[in-house]
Amino acid sequence: MRLLIADDHDLVRDTVAAYLSSGGFESVSTVPNLDEAIARTVSEGAFDLVFLDYNMPGMNGLSGLDRMIKANQGKPVAILSGSASRDVAQAALAAGASGFIPKTLSAKALISAARFMLSGEVYAPFEFMRGTDQNGDHPQLTRRELDVLRGICAGKSNKEIAQDYGLQEVTVKLHAKTLSRKLGARNRTHAAMIARDRCLV
Template structure:
């Protein structure tokens, strides 16, 4: 079974790869963003399962999901996230994702979920979809739109507005506006302070 993991956070990506790679029948490839994922699929052919981080560079909400599904030749594509709400999870499923994996999922459950989805079945944790929203969503994430979360992720990586704009395919002036808005929402003094708040809250 060939699995592709696309996530811009090294620790998350490497941890998932170790969990899955420990299973003899699972071969894992990892990349850092959507563009790399799409390029690898085009070069290597479709994977048995593709796992996409919802907030990594290039995703642009669920647009990235649609791109990956189109490239993966009918094989399953799933979304994973540490911050997305069950509403986003449902939207992803409705858009064609074969599953949604919270990053808090235990290792054993993760491996079982991967096998399940690679077999063409839909997987999403029942507890995640039935627990009250307030208990699942990070308080910081709840204040921000999905686009503001993407911009905040860029700030946490130390990227300049121009670099974030390039990754999200937006104008630099738009990024400046998002930075100002999210700083106001987080009551942050500046972009560095906003990144600190996000990291202290465990968002990135």
């Protein structure tokens, strides 16, 4: 089986490749953008499965997905994302993606997803699509809530977090309250502990 991962973040690209290699996939190639993914496919032939980062250069939303599906001669192409919403996931699947893969998936879940898509099925994590994380423990946090959570984990005050992101302090307090409720956290310290345990930040 030949797999291709296209992502402009070196760490993500290398981590996903390592996960898949550890799952028994012997041929895992990586490229940093859509144009190189297409060029690689044209020169080497269609891959059995391609992973595309939704936000990398060249994608232009889902138009990049369509280009890759055509270049890969109809073989499975999945979307990788660390921030896309359920609406984007649903649109990607409707546009022909063989799967939607949150970057928060564990190695085991990623390997299972790859095998599932290689068998001809369409993969979408049930918990994500209904608005919870892969553990099914809490609703999906918004990007801004994750920003505030990172600040909390760094031990910053609401005022410092507000300065970091150009927000009003009262807005940060609201996000902190909302994310704590979603996480089931009793206070800021508990929220930080939960975040670290679940690798949310």
